[in-house]
Amino acid sequence: MKELSKMRNIGISAHIDSGKTTLTERILFYCKKIHVMHEVHEKDGTGATMDFMELERERGITIASASTSVEWEGHTINIIDTPGHVDFTIEVERALRVLDGAILVVCSVGGVQSQSITVDRQLRRYGVPRIAFINKLDRIGANPYKVVDQLREKLNHNAVLMEIPIGLEDKHTGVVDLVEMKACYFEGEYGEILRKDEIPHALREEAEARREELLDTASMISDELAEAYLEGKETPELIHESVRKGTISLDLTPVYMGSAYKNKGVQNLLNAVVNYLPNPSEVTNVALDLDNFEREVVLKADHNAPTVALAFKLEEGKYGQLTYIRIYQGKIKKGDDLYNTRSQKKFKIGRLIRMHSDRMEDITEAGVGDIVALFGIDCVSGDTFVSPGLNYSMTSMYIPEPVISLAVEPADKGSTDRMAKALNRFTKEDPTFKTYFDEEANQIIIQGMGELHLEVYLERMRREYGARVNTGMPQVAYRETISARADFDYTHKKQTGGAGQFGRVAGYIEPLEDGKFEFVNGIKGGVIPTEFIPSCEKGFKAAIERGTLIGFPVVGVRVVLTDGQYHPVDSSDMAFQAAAIGAFRKVYDKAMPVILEPVMKVAVDTPSEFQGNVFGSINQRRGIIISSVEDGNFTRIEAEVPMSEMFGYSTALRSLTQGKAEFSMEFLKYTRVPKNISEELIKRYS
Amino acid sequence: MVKAELIKRSPLRIFEKSIQGGLGKGNLGILASRKGVGKTACLVHIATDKLFQGKHVIHVSFSARTDHIINWYEDIFKEIAKKQNLESAVTVHDEIIKNRVIMNFNQEGITTVQILRSLEAMIKYGNFAADTIIVDGYDFSKCKREDLQTFCEFARNMDLEIWFSASLKGEEPIFDENGIPYELKPFLDEAAVLISLKYTNKYVHLELVKDHKEIVSADMHLKLDPKTLLIAEEDD
Secondary structure, three states, X not given: OOOHHHEEEEEEEEOOOOOHHHHHHHHHHHHHHHHHHHHHHHHOOOOOOOOHHHHHHHHHHHOOOOEEEEEEOOEEEEEEOOOOOOOOHHHHHHHHHOOOEEEEEEEOOOEOOHHHHHHHHHHHHOOOOEXXXXXXXXXXXXXXXXXXXXXXXXXXXXEEEOEEEEOOHHHOOEEEEOOOXXXXXXXXXXXXXXXXXXXXXXXXXXXXXXXXXXXXXXXXXOHHHHHHHHOOOOOHHHHHHHHHHHHHOOXXXXXXXXXXXXXXXXXXXXXXXXXXXXOHHHOOOEEEEHHHOOEEEEOOOOOOOOOEXXXXXXXXXXXXXXXXXXXXXXXXXXXXXXXXXXXXXXXXXOOEEEEEOOXXXXXXXXXXXXXXXXXXXXXXXXXXXXXXXXXXXXXXXXXXXXXEEEEEEXXXXXXXXXXXXXXXXXXXXOOOOEEEEEOXXXXXXXXXXXXXXXXXXXXXXXXXXXXXXXXXXXXXXXXXXXXXXXXEEEEEEEOOOOOOEEEEEEEEEEEOOOOOEEEEEOOOOOOOXXXXXXXXXXXXXXXXXXXXXXXXOXXXXXXXXEEEEOXXXXXOHHHHHHHHHHHHHHHHHHHOEEEEEEEEEEEEEEXXXXXXXXXXXXXXXXXXXXXXXXXXXXXXXXXXXXXXXOOOHHHHHHHHOOOOXXXXXXXXXXXXXXXXXXHHHHHHHO | OOHHHHHHHOOHHHHHHHOOOOOOOOOEEEXXXXXXXXXXXXXXXXXXXXHHOOOOEEEXXXXXXXXXHHHHHHHHHHHHHHHOOOOOHHHHHHHHHOOEXXXXXXXXXXXXXXXHHHHHHHHHOOOOOOOEEEEEOOOHHHOOHHHHHHHHHHXXXXXXXXXXXXXXXXXXXXXXXXXXXXXXXXXXXXXEEEEXXXXXXXXXXXXXXXXXXXXXXXXXXXXXXXXXXXXXEOOO
């Protein structure tokens, strides 16, 4: 098992067009190349010329992996694919909690753009330490100094230059390392030979000045360095130590630069990942103890502790389903039993895999902090696997009910299968995405947590599965409930030749807080025989499926059965079910039914200059503003807004803020619909 | 007890009586004490009392987390509801919470003008007709007299009252012979009401220092209950 200090789990996040793909490819290439170089030398000494073309060919597939494991300077770096744009908390959480650190790639021409701002803010919220890489120094108009200023101003980073460029645009040949005070040139056909040299004379002064800045900033983090610096005795080790400390505590962001496309600066960045980003034992992770009201438990980065692992991504591979997991505590061994806390099922670990850039490696065990994949495990994303006996979950087990639904149908024959396949996959990946067949309307309905949520899946259906799909209008998942107690006494009686039907039920219904439905049997003396009690319950359950106000499910009802009557011949299961349904229909109106609507917790991040517009937009949508937090030039506004008012909000927000604001939302609660809207809904239904 | 009764019986009626019926719109009030004596509790109690009366409150803070502030409100509400045995507390709670907004600022580098611009945006565009603004944790040591004057003007223009808390630093004595905090002397003209919280004989007492133009230095006969952190009558 790998030593923890030699392990890094990182993500590469970037704005579109800042060169994330090229950078990732180069990282894989250099790691592989250097790695292979050693191996080749050992074996037959044929030298370092590995088949670049072959690697090139393989690259296409490898980058698509959810996690790729590479080796650099004796360290294992797991590069986790981070989603570029995420709207839903559940996905953000899952993607970001797997990372211990991140490389933030910024284009030296385009600078910090709104998407970088969003991604960076998410990283900050989840406390992920970052290293910045200013890419594309070879481009016309490259200006890394401007970008550093933007990192400070727009992202509030305490950004500190670790390098300065040697030449820009077409004259870009390398960088000056401000810690070692050496020029670095990247030579050889693919920049794989790192040659260190004296700093060019013309850059001497600039380098001295920037190094001073670096030392000033780094001295703020460590007293030891501050003292040494005062005496002029600072060493590269002391600087590394201080920058590492500052990076991990999010007090400092080291800035590297180069051009991935021109093979410049990538090795230094990799060194920085190893030097400054935390290893898994330096990050605190918590799980929820399901036996103890989901109380938080801090996990131990210990191979010998009981296992806790999170399935963060499922992937359909050539040979079946791959489940990527991150181990947060203990170890995982082939042949061991694990327990899935969601499905409450035990399973045996069959094949255990590590994904490299060019191949899959079968392994027998993996330790804490590591990211590996399992083959053929029946699970969904977000499941927690633990050693039998433990009942921890990495994510809350509470899965909210979907608040919006949409009818979908395949647009052509070929799409039918593809759509079914896609839906099957999505429901596995995302517990908040549901689908069912509505028999009454003869339609397939998909359900989720918001308009955007469903849009993302429709888009994926089209792009990944090639399924062409027609959709209906989105529907808010209203609920109905009662607000008063009411008595019922109902007799179901039918006599149409042959065996008749008879059943009488009496009792009352009352509001039930915090619950869907409760049935209380208060029958005494067998006025309804025991065998028919379940029939009554079944009848009431069927009745609440559809309320009479607007035809949505009724929740929060307690039915108490206190009296009844039966007939020795005519009473039957059917008769009592019918009696219960009839009773409910009749009593429902007396119990003052009301409509409930889903309310979303909405968070908008906007440049402060537009906050008035955002306040206004929330107010217009019957929203309540809970808080606004202004930090630098950005304001985060949290509000509670009814789901029905949030349709089209992304478009509205874009036009109100020149596209500079972002928002996310999640389901919060159901509340009563105001009277005027309730009346309108009822009118529309009837 | 129903809500109306609760409002009538609140110790804050005594509080208001001693300052001529309340701070009053267009005015600034300051609660001053050393750190950790109970200014936030007092402010939140004052705010909650306004909320009970159906008024709108904006709570301005400079701490990093709004959930801490929300917890303050939850705690104070719970204590009041428990003490006065409030009927249908959950409904009342949900009702009044709609009239409260928390606005948090990062104190570093933010100017008074920026704060007021955001407040104005909330009131105007957010359609939030604030009656009272609570400003907790404002750094008076970095503030100039003009800043408070701007706040004053804002209170008048927007027709609302503003309560500040001032954390007194520096060496003893922090109060002069009239009970005026040395640190707040430059701002005395701008503050219509100045109350200090002092820890004496086991309790935190509220002492009225300035009451609408006049320096009074009077005991308000109010204390901060150490258990519930509510403002309470002294012989309670």
